Amino acid sequence: QKKVVLLHLGHYTFLCWSLRVCQTLKVVFSNPNMVNAGEMNGSGNLMDFLDEPFPDVGTYEDFHTIDWLREKSRDTDRHRKITSKSKESIWEFIKSLLDAWSGWVVMLLIGLLAGTLAGVIDLAVDWMTDLKEGVCLSAFWYSHEQCCWTSNETTFDDRDKCPQWQKWSELLVNQSEGASAYILNYFLYILWALCFAFLAVSLVRVFAPYACGSGIPEIKTILSGFIIRGYLGKWTLLIKTVTLVLVVSSGLSLGKEGPLVHVACCCGNFFSSLFSKYSKNEGKRREVLSAAAAAGVSVAFGAPIGGVLFSLEEVSYYFPLKTLWRSFFAALVAAFTLRSINPFGNSRLVLFYVEYHTPWYMAELFPFILLGVFGGLWGTLFIRCNIAWCRRRKTTRLGKYPVLEVIVITAITAIIAYPNPYTRRSTSELISELFNDCGALESSQLCDYINDPNMTRPVDDIPDRPAGPGVYTAMWQLALALVFKIVITIFTFGMKIPSGLFIPSMLAYHHHDWIIFRNWCRPGADCVTPGLYAMVGAAACLGGVTRMTVSLVVIMFELTGGLEYIVPLMAAAVTSKWVADAFGKEGIYEAHIHLNGYPFLDVKDEFTHRTLATDVMRPRRGEAPLSVLTQDSMTVEDVETLIKETDYNGFPVVVSKDSERLIGFAQRRELILAIKNARQRQDGVVSNSIVYFTEDPPELPPNSPHPLKLRRILNLSPFTVTDHTPMETVVDIFRKLGLRQCLVTRSGRLLGIITKKDVLRHMAQMANQDPESIMFN
Numbered sequence: 001q002k003k004v005v006l007l008h009l010g011h012y013t014f015l016c017w018s019l020r021v022c023q024t025l026k027v028v029f030s031n032p033n034m035v036n037a038g039e040m041n042g043s044g045n046l047m048d049f050l051d052e053p054f055p056d057v058g059t060y061e062d063f064h065t066i067d068w069l070r071e072k073s074r075d076t077d078r079h080r081k082i083t084s085k086s087k088e089s090i091w092e093f094i095k096s097l098l099d100a101w102s103g104w105v106v107m108l109l110i111g112l113l114a115g116t117l118a119g120v121i122d123l124a125v126d127w128m129t130d131l132k133e134g135v136c137l138s139a140f141w142y143s144h145e146q147c148c149w150t151s152n153e154t155t156f157d158d159r160d161k162c163p164q165w166q167k168w169s170e171l172l173v174n175q176s177e178g179a180s181a182y183i184l185n186y187f188l189y190i191l192w193a194l195c196f197a198f199l200a201v202s203l204v205r206v207f208a209p210y211a212c213g214s215g216i217p218e219i220k221t222i223l224s225g226f227i228i229r230g231y232l233g234k235w236t237l238l239i240k241t242v243t244l245v246l247v248v249s250s251g252l253s254l255g256k257e258g259p260l261v262h263v264a265c266c267c268g269n270f271f272s273s274l275f276s277k278y279s280k281n282e283g284k285r286r287e288v289l290s291a292a293a294a295a296g297v298s299v300a301f302g303a304p305i306g307g308v309l310f311s312l313e314e315v316s317y318y319f320p321l322k323t324l325w326r327s328f329f330a331a332l333v334a335a336f337t338l339r340s341i342n343p344f345g346n347s348r349l350v351l352f353y354v355e356y357h358t359p360w361y362m363a364e365l366f367p368f369i370l371l372g373v374f375g376g377l378w379g380t381l382f383i384r385c386n387i388a389w390c391r392r393r394k395t396t397r398l399g400k401y402p403v404l405e406v407i408v409i410t411a412i413t414a415i416i417a418y419p420n421p422y423t424r425r426s427t428s429e430l431i432s433e434l435f436n437d438c439g440a441l442e443s444s445q446l447c448d449y450i451n452d453p454n455m456t457r458p459v460d461d462i463p464d465r466p467a468g469p470g471v472y473t474a475m476w477q478l479a480l481a482l483v484f485k486i487v488i489t490i491f492t493f494g495m496k497i498p499s500g501l502f503i504p505s506m507l508a509y510h511h512h513d514w515i516i517f518r519n520w521c522r523p524g525a526d527c528v529t530p531g532l533y534a535m536v537g538a539a540a541c542l543g544g545v546t547r548m549t550v551s552l553v554v555i556m557f558e559l560t561g562g563l564e565y566i567v568p569l570m571a572a573a574v575t576s577k578w579v580a581d582a583f584g585k586e587g588i589y590e591a592h593i594h595l596n597g598y599p600f601l602d603v604k605d606e607f608t609h610r611t612l613a614t615d616v617m618r619p620r621r622g623e624a625p626l627s628v629l630t631q632d633s634m635t636v637e638d639v640e641t642l643i644k645e646t647d648y649n650g651f652p653v654v655v656s657k658d659s660e661r662l663i664g665f666a667q668r669r670e671l672i673l674a675i676k677n678a679r680q681r682q683d684g685v686v687s688n689s690i691v692y693f694t695e696d697p698p699e700l701p702p703n704s705p706h707p708l709k710l711r712r713i714l715n716l717s718p719f720t721v722t723d724h725t726p727m728e729t730v731v732d733i734f735r736k737l738g739l740r741q742c743l744v745t746r747s748g749r750l751l752g753i754i755t756k757k758d759v760l761r762h763m764a765q766m767a768n769q770d771p772e773s774i775m776f777n
Contacts, residue, residue, distance in 0.1 A: 111336075250410055284771065299335065308327045383588050383591050454708065585605070613744050635662055636691055650741070665741075666715070668712070722745060
């Protein structure tokens with residue numbers, strides 16, 4: 001028997017990592033009779049004392065919520081081990097440095113890839129948008145503007161025309177004017193749009209269903225702790241990038257800014273999976289995703305600081321100071337990468353970057369506030385109509401055929417958009433024209449002012465010249481474009497539309513004769529900047545739809561490059577939020593989160609009802625008793641039966657079913673993995689084996705099978721509240737700590753459990769909503 005123990009001792013000495021194991025071996029070696037005793041009562045299995053982790057422990061199932069407290073504790077333990085090991089050798093010290101720098105490396109890689117993809121998307125969209133109208137003969141991969149750049153025959157008056165660029169009618173039937181040429185170009189415009197849209201929806205439907213939509217509602221839900229496997233996967237990244245180009249090029253009333261946040265988060269998820277520090281900890285992974293969202297906004301709007309604030313204000317659930325620094329670095333790298341690619345050829349990060357050099361006047365504050373009111377009303381109208389249409393889509397025949405729906409909406413959009421030059425062009429080009437101020441080099445109809453040679457004022461003093469026919473034509477075309485964009489965007493979930501277009505058009509005629517401007521405007525100087533009104537109106541509408549404030553103002557400020565217009569932007573953004581909040585607190589992202597039933601507990605929601613934990617906890621009166629595990633009286637078969645017959649995420653562990661004294665909480669997934677691992681690696685574990693969660697095994701009769709110790713998967717400090725805790729406090733605890741569940745006790749005795757879904761159901765019920773409508777389907 002000593003030989004047997006010596007052989008076992010030699011084996012376990014190699015695996016001896018804890019003092020407890022060594023002491024146990026020492027006792028066994030000194031008293032060989034314990035081997036027989038252990039074999040008799042089944043407690044001699046030394047594997048029970050090993051703290052050896054088994055595969056997949058600590059992971060979560062799909063469509064479940066992570067435990068933020070446990071993830072934080074695991075990361076603290078990991079960091080403590082690395083710190084202690086770093087003192088043992090030079091190699092361990094180098095490994096600790098690599099671990100500390102891994103976060104910055106991930107941010108660098110995210111910024112590089114996000115900036116590169118954004119540049120490629122911009123270049124591809126520019127080319128494919130122009131492809132609907134014509135092709136460059138010298139190099140078919142050139143867009144219209146790039147094609148004419150290389151031409152030596154382009155004149156100033158006809159800067160958009162060059163022999164190298166031909167419309168489809170010129171190429172196919174050798175006609176550039178006339179009804180037949182117009183009809184042919186019209187037909188091919190619609191055909192190209194349908195092809196792009198059909199290819200996009202087909203790729204999404206076949207390869208990556210999660211690549212549809214904006215992505216921001218789901219990213220907000222994921223960052224709050226919800227698991228959606230594959231939503232940020234590699235296939236989603238690839239298909240989202242390709243289809244984003246196709247959809248924007250098709251001319252649909254869609255923006256690429258929201259999807260770029262999704263693309264950047266896919267990049268963050270990919271690179272975080274390469275480092276065990278993030279791949280094995282869902283809480284740390286979400287810190288990376290928060291920084292990736294900042295990089296996405298940085299390349300979407302050319303606003304690195306605005307991207308960081310967007311991540312903090314709008315999408316992130318947990319945003320520590322360290323994540324703020326890394327978000328700033330990721331946004332910086334992404335913006336630098338995009339600037340290096342220079343997709344628009346103007347040394348800017350976005351096409352519609354503008355610079356205003358004229359001041360605004362106090363008298364203009366009232367129109368700015370009116371724009372804010374319009375933005376708030378538009379935001380409310382858009383959210384309600386869009387959500388109503390999305391709900392109706394689920395019940396109508398059209399909703400069952402998403403490909404047909406996309407084709408129909410694309411056809412309607414293309415047919416209506418082509419005759420109007422302001423709806424035919426891409427959204428970025430339209431915004432660029434509306435934001436830019438009129439100057440001597442502008443060829444837009446909005447700058448068509450009459451140049452009278454007998455005027456005594458300077459020729460380049462555009463605001464003091466009367467409007468020409470081009471301005472009047474542009475006014476009604478923009479009015480039609482506004483109505484069309486408002487209606488069609490509701491059905492296509494657009495990001496934003498430029499508004500406030502008619503106000504600067506009216507103010508741009510003879511404003512110096514207005515008594516309201518007589519004391520504010522200098523003679524011969526620009527008094528009203530029409531592009532500024534377009535920008536403020538766009539900010540107001542975007543604020544009314546998304547309810548952003550600080551990040552929105554900073555994004556628009558970075559677009560203009562001037563501090564002088566912060567006050568108009570702030571006035572419009574705050575007013576739009578106030579007006580929109582008067583009709584409902586939800587922005588478009590929160591509305592879609594609730595429509596899809598995601599378990600998202602918004603920190604902005606207020607809970608003021610006077611209910612107690614006992615009113616929400618389960619089980620309630622008339623319901624079956626709570627499913628629990630006992631500390632040392634259930635067999636493996638009993639545990640497996642309980643798991644099979646229920647679908648709960650975990651089970652409280654009590655001393656006994658009579659006393660119901662709480663000792664801990666065991667997760668369902670870890671129970672399954674632990675039992676499966678024990679059956680494969682430990683001899684003698686059978687269905688009749690006793691499962692115990694205590695430090696020492698229970699006393700068992702002779703010839704009993706080996707017991708199974710599962711103490712290492714037991715959470716000995718589950719979060720608990722008393723039954724008289726106000727629900728206002730419970731809701732606050734769930735928000736700030738990111739809990740999955742908390743146990744309700746009284747004097748140490750288990751009474752029930754409150755899960756995150758129970759909290760959401762209760763909040764919906766208190767708001768007179770259907771409690772089951774918030775459940776994920």
